[in-house]
Amino acid sequence: MINKFLEIEVLLTPDVYKALKQLKNEDIEMIIKKIKEFKRYNNKLILLDKNFLEIFTLNSLDEIINKYKDFDFISYYTGEKEEKKEEIKEEVIKEREEKEETKEEKEEVKEELPTIEEKEKTKNESLIEIRESFKSRINWIAKDIETKVKIYEDTDVSGKSTCTGSIEDFIKYFRDRYERLKKFIERKAKRKAKAIKDIRKVEEDVFTVGLVSDVSQRKNGDLLVRIEDLEDEILLILQKDKINNGELPDDILLDEVIGATGMVKNGVMYVNEIIRPSPTPKEPKRIDEEIYMCFLSDIHVGSNEFLKKDFEKFIRFLNGETNNGFEERIVSRLKYICIAGDLVDGVGVYPGQEEDLYEIDIIKQYEEIANFIEQIPEHIAIIISPGNHDAVRPAEPQPRLPDEITKLFNRDNIYFVGNPCVLNIHDFNTLLYHGRSFDDLVSQVRTASYENPTTIMKELIKRRLLCPTYGGRCPIAPEHKDYLVIDKDIDILHTGHIHINGYGIYRGIVMVNSGTFQEQTDFQKRMGIKPTPSIVPIINLSKVGQKGHYIEWDKGIVELRY
Structure with missing residues (x-):
């Protein structure tokens, strides 16, 4: 009992x-x-x-x-209620008056009798001891679990950037995107694609693959899509009736790579099917051992809206300050934390930002977040990638944080990677991507919305492409390899950026959009964006997709969600 x-x-x-x-x-x-x-x-x-x-x-x-x-x-x-403090004070004085007979005795009594401050200090020390006794009860099971983190270096641009913005860079960038995604589409279609230059003016059952260079609509509702491969281009016609009955999509984006089957007449293809490189549906990955992974992003240290008290409360939770056995079970087995960018609010990210900051020195911002990270138990492995507010180039793909920043983090068991990057974390292929392209997808795809981040994340998985369209709000550096292509078979996609929590499973892939530790900003108010601050998603890696696998730490309360 x-x-x-x-x-x-x-x-x-x-x-x-x-x-x-x-x-x-x-x-x-x-x-x-x-x-x-x-x-x-x-x-x-x-x-x-x-x-x-x-x-x-x-x-x-x-x-x-x-x-x-x-x-x-x-x-x-x-026995020390606020209203009785004066009584306590009077009691202490009375004790002294009774014992003080000479000046010398008075000095001795002053040393012997506890002051009000000393009583308060003793009380606080006792409370700390009681709190610590609770923490010491936790059996830190995760301490004895081996850390398993492998970075897929070919998915991380860090140390490999070669682009200068030349025409040749752009050609190599889009060529790489086309060739890599074409393989996935051919695998899905179970046939080789025909080069566009080899398609005859009249031909039945043609299958080809191309990069979308133009999208428009006829007055009758037909969708016109122009695609190109390495040598030629062709116009696709997606008839309105087939779009309306769901046979063909209406959300084709510029610069994505698609496959198309259909009949060619007078050099134009009438499309029967659009084939995207989306992964084949699978059962969600699970492991035998009960281990938990949690997901953070958009902490925004340095911002006037940074929710410092909530973040400190979360750090205390990680250190064992729990309310019940359920929370204790989770924190004792919590082994990994992924942070998908925007650790700090940064400096000069947008005009007039200085007015929104309590700390305008970016190094001091990173020193503060590093101090928080250092307080997390060392047996918890931490993976950190940057976002658009961090001290790296704004164009994606972004390299890992520079050495002058990473050296501030005085702890072991921490991994700094670029944005995006795929890691194998305890047998789960985990893709970290900050999510800057969400701003473009919301305006381009009818079904995508900020309020439900998984509606956006599905579009990325469907296209195997983290930022389909070049030239939007998400700046892209034309590297010779397109690091925004999802060419690994992933188990988890972790994003952030829009400050709204979201969770779901699509084709067996866990989608986690972590929220924020920043209160609603003036910009978000103007945009009508309502963030969900101070909520941290946590996943039981042994039960993914099953009842009780998804948990949220919500401002200090831990609850099962799925």
């Missing part, structure tokens, strides 16, 4: 312990349940005496919450 109360940080006085032993088990469970619910509103350590046992037994939960949600239990059970 005592352990059940200890799990929710409730201590029992001896007389209450005796009284509880006389109660039925269901009555005890009812009291525990009430206290659990109450501690959502007041998470102070509780010493359950006869008075509060009666309160939790006889009163409704609503009555208890309304009356005691702001109650200072600590001051109550130490």
Whole structure:
């Protein structure tokens, strides 16, 4: 019985312990349940005496919450309520007056008798010891689990950038995109694509692959799509009737690579099917061992809207400050944290940003986030990639944070990678991408919305391309290799950027869009974007896709979501 109360940080006085032993088990469970619910509103350590046992037994939960949600239990059970501070002070003075007979005695008494500040310090030290005793109860299972992180270096541009913005760079960039995605499309179609230059003016059952160079619409509703391969181009006609009945898509984007089958007449293809390089549906990946991975992004240290207290609360959770056995189980087995960019708010990211910052020195911003990261238990492996507010080039793909930044992070078990990058984390191929292209997809695809980030993420998976269209709001550096192509078979796609949490599974791939630790900004207000701050997604890697696998830490409360 005592352990059940200890799990929710409730201590029992001896007389209450005796009284509880006389109660039925269901009555005890009812009291525990009430206290659990109450501690959502007041998470102070509780010493359950006869008075509060009666309160939790006889009163409704609503009555208890309304009356005691702001109650200072600590001051109550130490006998030092705010309203009695003056009485305490008078008592101390009186004690001294009784003992002080000479000036010399007065000095001795001053040394012997505790001051009000010393009493307060003793009380605080006692509370720290009690808190630490709770933390020490946690069996850190993740400490004994081997860290398994492998970076797929061919997916990370760090140290490999060669582009200068020349015509030749652009040619190599789009050629690489076309050739790599063409292989996936041919594999899906189970046939080789015909070069456009070899297509006759009249031909049945043609299959070809090309990069989309133009999209327009006829007055009758037919969609006109021009594609090109390495040597030629052809016009595709997607008839309105086939679009309306779902046989053909209406969301073809510039610069994506598609396959098309159909009949050619007078050098124009009438399309029967559009084939995209999307991965084949599969069962979600799972492992045998119960291990948890959590996902962060968009912390924005340095911003006036940075939710520092919430982030500190999350760090305390990682260090074992839990409310119940369920939370303890999760944190004891939490092994990995992925951070998908925007650790800091940066400097000079947009005009007038200085007015929105409490810290205008970017190095000090990184020193602050590094200090937070250093407080995370060392057995938790941390993977960090940059975002558009970080101290790297704004154009994607972005290299890892520079050495003058990474050296500020004084801890082991930390991995710095570029944006995007694929890693194998405990057998899960995990793609980290900050998500700048979301701003383009929302305006281009009818079904995509900020409010539901997975509607955007599906479009990236469908096209195996993290930023399909060149020249939009997402700047792209024309590297000789297109690092935005998803050519690995991934198990997890982790994104951020839009400050709204989202979760789902598409074709067996887990989609996690982590939220933010930044309150709504003036820009977001103008855009009508409502962020979901201080929510951290956590996944049980042994149960992906099954009941109870997806959890959220929400401003200090941990709840099962799926």
